[in-house]
Amino acid sequence: MKIEDVVCSFCGCLCDDLVVEVDGKKVVNVENGCTLANEKFMGDHRLETPIRRTGNGWEKISYEEAIAETAAILLDADRPLLYGWSGTFGEAQSVGVHLAEILGAVIDNTSTVCHGPSILAIQEVGHPGCTLGQVRNRADVVVYWGANPIDAHPRHMSRYTTYCDGFFLKDAFKDRKVIVVDVRETESSNVADEFVRVNPGGDYAVLSALRAIVRGKRDIIPPNVEGVSREQLFRVADICIAAKFGAIFFGLGLTMSPGKNKNIRNAIELTQELSRHTKFTISPMRGHWNVYGSNEVFTWITGYPYAVDFARGIAFYNPGETTSVDILRRGECDACLVVASDPGAHFPRACAEHLARIPTVQIDPHVNVTTHLARIQIPVGVAGIDAEGTAYRMDGVPLRTRRLYKGDYPDDQEVLRKIYEIVREAKG
Amino acid sequence: MRFLLNTGRTIAQGSFVERKNSPSYRMAAATICMNPVDMLEILVEEGEHVRVSSDAGVVVMKVIPDQGLPRGRVFVSLGPYANHIVSAETHGTGMPDFKLTPVSIEPTKDPVMPVGSLMGLCGGLPYED
Amino acid sequence: MAGLHIKNAFVIDPLSGVKGEIMDISIRDGKIVEDAPPGAEIIDAAGCLTLPGGIDSHSHVCGTKVNFGRYMSPEDMRAGRTARKGVMHVTSGYSVPTTFGNSYRYSTMGYTTILEGAMAPLEARHTHEEFTATPHQDMLANTLFDGNWSIMEAVKEKDDKRAAAVVAWTLSAVKGFAIKLTNPGGTEAWGWGEDMSSIHDQVPNFGVTPAEIISTMIRANELLHLPHSVHLHCNNLGVPGNYRTTLETIDLVPDLNKDRQSLYLTHAQFHSYGGTTWRDICSKSEEIARAVNNKPQVVMDMGQILFGRTTTMTADGPMEFKLYMLHHNKWSNHDVELETGSGIIPVYYGRKSLVNCVMWSIGLELALLTKNPWQCLLSTDSPNGAPFVKYPEIIALLMSRKFRDSERKMIDPRTEHLVPLFALDREMDWYEIAVMTRAAQAKALGITRIGKGQLSPGAEADVAIYPLRPDEIDPSADYQQVMAGFSRTLFTIKRGRVVARDGVVVVEGANSTIWTKANVPPAYDMGADPEFTRKFEQYYTVRMSNYPVQDVYLPRGVRIETEASL
Numbered sequence A: 001m002k003i004e005d006v007v008c009s010f011c012g013c014l015c016d017d018l019v020v021e022v023d024g025k026k027v028v029n030v031e032n033g034c035t036l037a038n039e040k041f042m043g044d045h046r047l048e049t050p051i052r053r054t055g056n057g058w059e060k061i062s063y064e065e066a067i068a069e070t071a072a073i074l075l076d077a078d079r080p081l082l083y084g085w086s087g088t089f090g091e092a093q094s095v096g097v098h099l100a101e102i103l104g105a106v107i108d109n110t111s112t113v114c115h116g117p118s119i120l121a122i123q124e125v126g127h128p129g130c131t132l133g134q135v136r137n138r139a140d141v142v143v144y145w146g147a148n149p150i151d152a153h154p155r156h157m158s159r160y161t162t163y164c165d166g167f168f169l170k171d172a173f174k175d176r177k178v179i180v181v182d183v184r185e186t187e188s189s190n191v192a193d194e195f196v197r198v199n200p201g202g203d204y205a206v207l208s209a210l211r212a213i214v215r216g217k218r219d220i221i222p223p224n225v226e227g228v229s230r231e232q233l234f235r236v237a238d239i240c241i242a243a244k245f246g247a248i249f250f251g252l253g254l255t256m257s258p259g260k261n262k263n264i265r266n267a268i269e270l271t272q273e274l275s276r277h278t279k280f281t282i283s284p285m286r287g288h289w290n291v292y293g294s295n296e297v298f299t300w301i302t303g304y305p306y307a308v309d310f311a312r313g314i315a316f317y318n319p320g321e322t323t324s325v326d327i328l329r330r331g332e333c334d335a336c337l338v339v340a341s342d343p344g345a346h347f348p349r350a351c352a353e354h355l356a357r358i359p360t361v362q363i364d365p366h367v368n369v370t371t372h373l374a375r376i377q378i379p380v381g382v383a384g385i386d387a388e389g390t391a392y393r394m395d396g397v398p399l400r401t402r403r404l405y406k407g408d409y410p411d412d413q414e415v416l417r418k419i420y421e422i423v424r425e426a427k428g
Numbered sequence B: 001m002r003f004l005l006n007t008g009r010t011i012a013q014g015s016f017v018e019r020k021n022s023p024s025y026r027m028a029a030a031t032i033c034m035n036p037v038d039m040l041e042i043l044v045e046e047g048e049h050v051r052v053s054s055d056a057g058v059v060v061m062k063v064i065p066d067q068g069l070p071r072g073r074v075f076v077s078l079g080p081y082a083n084h085i086v087s088a089e090t091h092g093t094g095m096p097d098f099k100l101t102p103v104s105i106e107p108t109k110d111p112v113m114p115v116g117s118l119m120g121l122c123g124g125l126p127y128e129d
Numbered sequence C: 001m002a003g004l005h006i007k008n009a010f011v012i013d014p015l016s017g018v019k020g021e022i023m024d025i026s027i028r029d030g031k032i033v034e035d036a037p038p039g040a041e042i043i044d045a046a047g048c049l050t051l052p053g054g055i056d057s058h059s060h061v062c063g064t065k066v067n068f069g070r071y072m073s074p075e076d077m078r079a080g081r082t083a084r085k086g087v088m089h090v091t092s093g094y095s096v097p098t099t100f101g102n103s104y105r106y107s108t109m110g111y112t113t114i115l116e117g118a119m120a121p122l123e124a125r126h127t128h129e130e131f132t133a134t135p136h137q138d139m140l141a142n143t144l145f146d147g148n149w150s151i152m153e154a155v156k157e158k159d160d161k162r163a164a165a166v167v168a169w170t171l172s173a174v175k176g177f178a179i180k181l182t183n184p185g186g187t188e189a190w191g192w193g194e195d196m197s198s199i200h201d202q203v204p205n206f207g208v209t210p211a212e213i214i215s216t217m218i219r220a221n222e223l224l225h226l227p228h229s230v231h232l233h234c235n236n237l238g239v240p241g242n243y244r245t246t247l248e249t250i251d252l253v254p255d256l257n258k259d260r261q262s263l264y265l266t267h268a269q270f271h272s273y274g275g276t277t278w279r280d281i282c283s284k285s286e287e288i289a290r291a292v293n294n295k296p297q298v299v300m301d302m303g304q305i306l307f308g309r310t311t312t313m314t315a316d317g318p319m320e321f322k323l324y325m326l327h328h329n330k331w332s333n334h335d336v337e338l339e340t341g342s343g344i345i346p347v348y349y350g351r352k353s354l355v356n357c358v359m360w361s362i363g364l365e366l367a368l369l370t371k372n373p374w375q376c377l378l379s380t381d382s383p384n385g386a387p388f389v390k391y392p393e394i395i396a397l398l399m400s401r402k403f404r405d406s407e408r409k410m411i412d413p414r415t416e417h418l419v420p421l422f423a424l425d426r427e428m429d430w431y432e433i434a435v436m437t438r439a440a441q442a443k444a445l446g447i448t449r450i451g452k453g454q455l456s457p458g459a460e461a462d463v464a465i466y467p468l469r470p471d472e473i474d475p476s477a478d479y480q481q482v483m484a485g486f487s488r489t490l491f492t493i494k495r496g497r498v499v500a501r502d503g504v505v506v507v508e509g510a511n512s513t514i515w516t517k518a519n520v521p522p523a524y525d526m527g528a529d530p531e532f533t534r535k536f537e538q539y540y541t542v543r544m545s546n547y548p549v550q551d552v553y554l555p556r557g558v559r560i561e562t563e564a565s566l
Helices: A037-040 A063-076 A090-103 A116-125 A132-138 A202-215 A230-242 A261-273 A292-304 A322-330 A349-357 A412-427 B011-015 B023-030 B036-042 B115-121 C064-071 C073-080 C099-108 C122-131 C147-158 C158-173 C186-192 C210-224 C242-251 C285-294 C317-327 C354-369 C390-398 C403-407 C413-418 C428-446 C479-487 C530-539
Strands: A001-006 A019-021 A026-029 A051-052 A056-059 A080-084 A108-110 A128-130 A139-145 A177-181 A194-197 A245-250 A279-284 A335-339 A360-362 A377-380 A389-392 A398-401 B001-007 B031-034 B051-055 B056-067 B075-076 B101-110 C002-011 C019-029 C029-034 C041-044 C047-054 C052-061 C111-119 C138-144 C178-182 C230-233 C264-266 C298-301 C307-316 C332-335 C343-349 C463-465 C491-494 C496-502 C511-518 C557-563
Touching: A019 A037, A026 A037, A026 C343, A037 B011, A051 A063, A051 B115, A063 A090, A063 A335, A063 A360, A063 A377, A063 A412, A080 A090, A090 A108, A090 A292, A090 A360, A090 A412, A108 A292, A108 A322, A116 A261, A116 C064, A128 A261, A128 C307, A132 A245, A132 A279, A132 C186, A132 C530, A139 A230, A139 C428, A177 A230, A194 A230, A194 B101, A202 A230, A202 A261, A230 C029, A245 A261, A261 A279, A279 C186, A292 A389, A292 C064, A292 C099, A292 C122, A322 A349, A360 A412, A389 C122, A398 C122, A412 C230, B011 B023, B011 C210, B023 B075, B036 B056, B036 B101, C002 C463, C019 C403, C019 C428, C047 C052, C052 C428, C064 C122, C064 C307, C064 C332, C064 C343, C099 C111, C099 C390, C099 C491, C099 C496, C111 C122, C111 C178, C111 C491, C122 C138, C138 C158, C147 C158, C147 C210, C147 C264, C147 C530, C158 C178, C158 C210, C158 C511, C178 C210, C186 C317, C186 C332, C210 C230, C210 C242, C242 C264, C242 C285, C285 C298, C285 C354, C307 C317, C317 C332, C317 C343, C354 C390, C354 C413, C390 C403, C390 C428, C390 C479
Parallel strands: A080 A108, A080 A335, A128 A279, A128 C332, A139 A177, A139 A245, A177 A194, A245 A279, A335 A360, A360 A377, B001 B075, B031 B056, C002 C041, C002 C047, C052 C111, C111 C138, C138 C178, C138 C511, C178 C230, C230 C264, C264 C298, C511 C557
Antiparallel strands: A001 A019, A019 A026, A051 A056, A051 A377, A389 A398, B001 B101, B031 B075, B051 B056, B051 B101, C002 C019, C019 C029, C047 C463, C307 C343, C332 C343, C463 C491, C491 C496
């Protein structure tokens, strides 16, 4: 059976034009997808049943047992951490937040190690953005800063920017200028009209220089700013000012580099400065599929996009303190529930060590790095393949992913609901 | 020799995220990209192993040349190998310094560990599927 | 479902012609009935003011921009935090509370129905997700068409029927309730960093004017026989001298519907400014109110501001950018492809700001100068003028000249030379307040047909009982008591069930979402229109099949169907 207009559940682009062929409980072909989508849909490497770590081995256990033991671990904890969420759909995330609320837990999502600093910057200066279709139909200048879409968001350029014609750009590849700013050459910088190579850690200074130029203060710019020549800075600023519609997309090259949230703040303020001259927007390249959805769901329930601590009864938010890496580094949490993400792979070693010390339960369809650190893993359906629900694209557009076939696994929401019911019963 | 370690997404890493016990994932996540002149300098050839050490730890990876990198800089796909040597300090931002870790690199004959064994070093127990 | 019997209630039910009588109200199966079933729970209202559940016909509570207002404002979240208690979830936020915060606070004020003022169709699913998490009110969504490309093309071709067909398809696809135009044409122009400065400007690249968009949409709305009229946020919001734009807009409005207005002008306060700059701004409420008094086919809501901190949020992206240039505080913007825009900035309305004092006066003047309370509804365009929790303060100001005079002493003394407010003697009575907070909303929205806004048998049993005894209170003197009373009901009853009591929400709640489906002849089904479909697939970044909001997002959807005259 061929299913059209399938929403991809890999990255934040949420491409929704895939054609997926399904044979029984197996995807046999994917059209229109990128390499990552093909791997995702064709992948056939599920953990088969819940597993539990014994003394020095692993055993298969039933869902009932796994769920009961997970609830017991969470109930027994003084300071549980519920982490992950980006790889699952909104309805499951919502149960997760309510579970955290009733437990008095900390709940955090993968923004904490991707665009958390962007959120901090937005909370300082706001965010002038737009949906991706605005860029596609209007933008004659596109800037990728600290982002490598060809590797991380393979169809971003063909669906929304470089190679994509729009209403006001009939020949996008010719009419649209692409600027890439990075510390290294990448596949993406190779296709740019202008590649700006910045010294590691130099983004803040380069952004400041561009802001000064846009403000008309060319005379204060030194000959070289963090590896970028004054001439190139002038050229880039002129391209931006002359744009009819400019769009900046930034990635982890800005959020993770020295300066972090201050880099993003500077980039947003550059956008605001450019908005006084022409139309300019800025958008984070959200990586992990529904990470933006986790920010949205957390926000409408708790008021905060990530790093929410319910220990005091109210929702408390203080990134740097209530963020997962900090909590794990301090050895503060005494149990961890990981849902739809892989902190074992993506957190520094010290965090992995603490996850191994405490009872860690993982709800995830696949064996991943965290599996080796966990006490229990509960496999579930994969959102967008054999589980369905709402996901938010990197620009905030919500889409409903579909279940392509009825599989053999419960979904995240179902498993979380059962845990929630046990916990609620116990908490009275 | 001292280097600055950068990490980030690669298409290979992304392709194997749902098969993290596989040799392909290990290959994607435990490969360090280096400027070819630097490789000459520390006397390693493509495919050989290096020991990468930072203040936070030590890990063995396989080296490949990358013309696009300036000298003194190395790049590793994000994942458990890079994170084995990234500090958990966030300077109050919640975000570790994933993009800029000072490291020293030297050739080694030691093997690149499987993911499970690496987590074994962290106190975990490898699960073989 | 068990019944409920409310006895000794001081009932004002304007739609049923009840203007303040002690009577009993019986409820069964969620409806008002003649006689309560045996064994019904009895509530003794003891002469307290009993009204149909409150209806907010313009508030920003759910959806993309509202949530972004929360997301970008941890300082606002911190300003209103409550812990989980009983059935109540954690809440955060003062001017942009979390969904449960909105729902509980509205409920304890006696509100049972809310219209979200602006939903971008492309992001409708988000609005509906938040509706589900706002469990104590029935929800409706104004759907934005101000910069809709297909609409502007139909306007250009002077094809009212095609415009109507696009509206019908879209409302049905996104489960929207009514047509909202926010700065028509201006949000498209903002896609290029521009704006409309009059209703006769041409929208760049589309060759139509705001006046043409508004007129076409008013006619299209009536071709579809939608329950509500076009809901308009005029061009030039917040610009000194904008009252002329507003008057010109009012002049456009034909009288096309015998049951309700043909145009709903929202947050009129923001559109009633004289002067030429912020330095010489003055009130033009008299001109606006006179125009509305002369045009029964126009209804407006106040858009009152109140002093203090709040967050402004609107689909009017260019206006928010102007505010940003003024305040230099944080600024967010979010343009939506082929449809509309939006912007957010935090603001502080100060008693020491002459401009803010003039704005404050204008809202009250509009209410006091509009002769017919059915034509001027109570609102703050929450949270733009103030968060809705301040409605009781507006009620008290409208009911008490004494209160207005005491406020006069607190504000910039120059204000009184620029506004007529302090010369107005009018003090509203309980009946007029009941009209302005529920009955007129129900009528204006066209939802009396589903039993909203009234307490006659057959109506939805949404009831608010306030700790106010109209026989004993003189609102003119006891305005503090009036304010306190409207802030917290004794009982809020939603669909026949007590949901809040003395300020505490007592059940988990299960709301409905009310939406509109206009049935059109096959020739006007845009879903099968080759040109519409082609453009959709070419210029949107989502596939047409992924655009409609699935039924699963409306667990208790109430569909109002109409038969279009196309």
